[in-house]
Amino acid sequence: MADELELLRSADPVPPGGPHFGDGPLDHNAERRLEQLLRDPGNGLPGRPRDRRGPLSDRRDPEGRLPGHVRDLLLPGPRRLRLAWGLVATAVVAALTLTLVLSGPSTPPAVAAPRPLVVETGSTPVPLHRLAELASAVAGTDDAPRLRKGTHVQSWSLGMSDDKPPITLPEERIVRWRADDSHTELVVATDPRHPGRPVLSDEGDEPHLVDDGHVLLDRTYPPSWSDAPPKSPPPRDPARLRAYLMEAQYTDTPLTTPELLDAMATLLDNWTLGARENAALTRLLAGAEGLRPVGRVTDRLGRRGQAYVNDDDGRGVRRMLIMDPATGAVLGLESTVTAPEPAFGVKEGDVMSYSAWMR
Amino acid sequence: MSNDEIFAAAYREHYWAVSRYVARRLDGRADDVEEVVAEVFTVAWRRRADLPAAALPWLYGVARNCLANAVRGHGRRRRLVDRLGNDDTAHGRHIAAGPEADTPGGWVHEALARLSAADQEVLRLTAWEQLGVDEVAVALGCGSRAASMRLHRARRRLRAEIDRMRPEPPIAEHSCMTAPKEHGHG
Numbered sequence: 001m002a003d004e005l006e007l008l009r010s011a012d013p014v015p016p017g018g019p020h021f022g023d024g025p026l027d028h029n030a031e032r033r034l035e036q037l038l039r040d041p042g043n044g045l046p047g048r049p050r051d052r053r054g055p056l057s058d059r060r061d062p063e064g065r066l067p068g069h070v071r072d073l074l075l076p077g078p079r080r081l082r083l084a085w086g087l088v089a090t091a092v093v094a095a096l097t098l099t100l101v102l103s104g105p106s107t108p109p110a111v112a113a114p115r116p117l118v119v120e121t122g123s124t125p126v127p128l129h130r131l132a133e134l135a136s137a138v139a140g141t142d143d144a145p146r147l148r149k150g151t152h153v154q155s156w157s158l159g160m161s162d163d164k165p166p167i168t169l170p171e172e173r174i175v176r177w178r179a180d181d182s183h184t185e186l187v188v189a190t191d192p193r194h195p196g197r198p199v200l201s202d203e204g205d206e207p208h209l210v211d212d213g214h215v216l217l218d219r220t221y222p223p224s225w226s227d228a229p230p231k232s233p234p235p236r237d238p239a240r241l242r243a244y245l246m247e248a249q250y251t252d253t254p255l256t257t258p259e260l261l262d263a264m265a266t267l268l269d270n271w272t273l274g275a276r277e278n279a280a281l282t283r284l285l286a287g288a289e290g291l292r293p294v295g296r297v298t299d300r301l302g303r304r305g306q307a308y309v310n311d312d313d314g315r316g317v318r319r320m321l322i323m324d325p326a327t328g329a330v331l332g333l334e335s336t337v338t339a340p341e342p343a344f345g346v347k348e349g350d351v352m353s354y355s356a357w358m359r
Numbered sequence: 360m361s362n363d364e365i366f367a368a369a370y371r372e373h374y375w376a377v378s379r380y381v382a383r384r385l386d387g388r389a390d391d392v393e394e395v396v397a398e399v400f401t402v403a404w405r406r407r408a409d410l411p412a413a414a415l416p417w418l419y420g421v422a423r424n425c426l427a428n429a430v431r432g433h434g435r436r437r438r439l440v441d442r443l444g445n446d447d448t449a450h451g452r453h454i455a456a457g458p459e460a461d462t463p464g465g466w467v468h469e470a471l472a473r474l475s476a477a478d479q480e481v482l483r484l485t486a487w488e489q490l491g492v493d494e495v496a497v498a499l500g501c502g503s504r505a506a507s508m509r510l511h512r513a514r515r516r517l518r519a520e521i522d523r524m525r526p527e528p529p530i531a532e533h534s535c536m537t538a539p540k541e542h543g544h545g
Contacts, residue, residue, distance in 0.1 A: 004518045008486035011467040014382045021378040021392070026371060033397055034370050037404045038363060224473050225523060228516045250477060250509065 125293030128286035135328025144275035181223035332356040416497035470520035478513035
């Protein structure tokens with residue numbers, strides 16, 4: 001049987017000997033650009049406008065380098081890409097129905113950057129192992145939720161600029177898979193905290209206000225299959241789920257707690273967990289070091305949850321995991337900047353990303 | 360040779376290889392390719408003091424970031440994302456199988472498109488740019504060991520996808536096809 005690389009090589013869409021971009025002397029435009037570069041040592045060609053360039057995690061200088069803390073957070077390579085896009089894409093908030101209410105041109109826009117969740121003073125922190133026990137008990141019930149491929153998530157992602165204040169882009173995404181392995185994806189701009197108000201979107205050339213519920217993407221994909229995490233079904237056993245999440249993060253080494261939380265987000269961006277998978281995940285989270293219970297919060301969808309915080313001091317990020325105290329299921333994950341990035345106008349306490357998952 | 364002269368020599372030697380790299384990831388749309396390649400060499404010019412003796416893998420690394428930045432740019436983001444398949448929210452899987460799927464390589468592309476963006480890139484660098492593991496590491500900005508591991512896994516996943524969707528005609532037909540070797544890896 002042919003080697004897979006040989007097969008791929010034979011499918012090179014732009015072979016060196018092909019009709020386009022074949023080796024040879026430079027053409028007129030390429031020569032002109034080289035002359036321009038050599039003539040203007042300071043810069044050369046005009047670059048792209050340095051406008052807002054996406055969420056914090058995406059920010060790189062033209063050489064591809066990320067800002068300090070974010071760069072550290074996102075290394076190494078493949079994971080960096082994965083997380084970066086995860087942060088761009090994730091998101092959601094509930095209440096599509098609410099978005100239909102109260103809309104009108106005179107309604108003030110929902111552009112204010114969200115504040116970090118606040119732990120209710122005096123609330124009693126609940127250890128994660130208690131929630132793990134609860135999740136296991138839920139998994140044993142007859143009417144326990146079942147695993148479903150696809151996701152429903154509301155996210156807020158921070159976007160930065162060199163010369164403008166940061167902005168936050170709220171989106172809701174629903175991915176549903178069908179029996180024939182095709183799937184649909186719907187992404188809308190909405191901020192459930194401000195139903196009916198216009199919201200910021202990065203669709204098009206510049207960030208601009210769109211109506212609440214504005215459809216950013218509505219697409220049906222043909223059937224596809226994969227046996228690789230995170231597209232393959234997650235295991236129900238904690239040890240196997242740990243290996244699954246490592247593979248989803250492209251690493252052979254045990255996941256650190258920040259990595260585990262990032263892998264969890266990747267998982268939940270692809271799957272709506274059933275009770276048994278959820279019990280395995282919660283068991284893993286309960287065993288993670290440096291994930292401490294801090295008390296009760298109300299998440300951005302108005303759901304009551306128990307919060308667990310991990311401080312990734314080296315990378316300047318605090319992650320807050322929000323769990324459902326009734327089922328032990330993950331409700332959300334908030335990443336907050338703990339070390340400022342003045343070059344991008346990002347302050348300590350700014351919410352870098354926030355994902356709230358729903359069924 | 361001065362840095363400027365070294366840069367000019369690398370530009371002349373690798374301009375078309377970098378163009379192919381970009382074109383392979385932009386479906387060969389000439390207008391966009393030229394624009395992105397111009398940006399690649401502009402960035403390389405600013406960093407010409409860092410240009411290694413083996414320039415091409417390094418230039419691919421710059422190109423990779425320029426493509427990613429192009430994708431992230433607000434102006435063309437959606438359009439390019441669709442082509443690059445880097446974003447799960449707008450993944451290239453929406454491309455329906457058409458008549459081209461029956462052409463040699465069409466289904467291989469489809470198998471490739473089912474992998475993660477990271478898997479795709481390490482495979483493309485190896486198969487299409489024909490880089491060795493050490494060169495892949497330079498292009499990806501990682502260590503050789505990590506590059507080797509990624510390639511190993513990506514190959515396994517590609518093999519699985521190919522096995523799953525391989526059409527009936529004998530594979531030997533494809534294995535006999537040879538592609539001209541990319542040259543000038545530095």
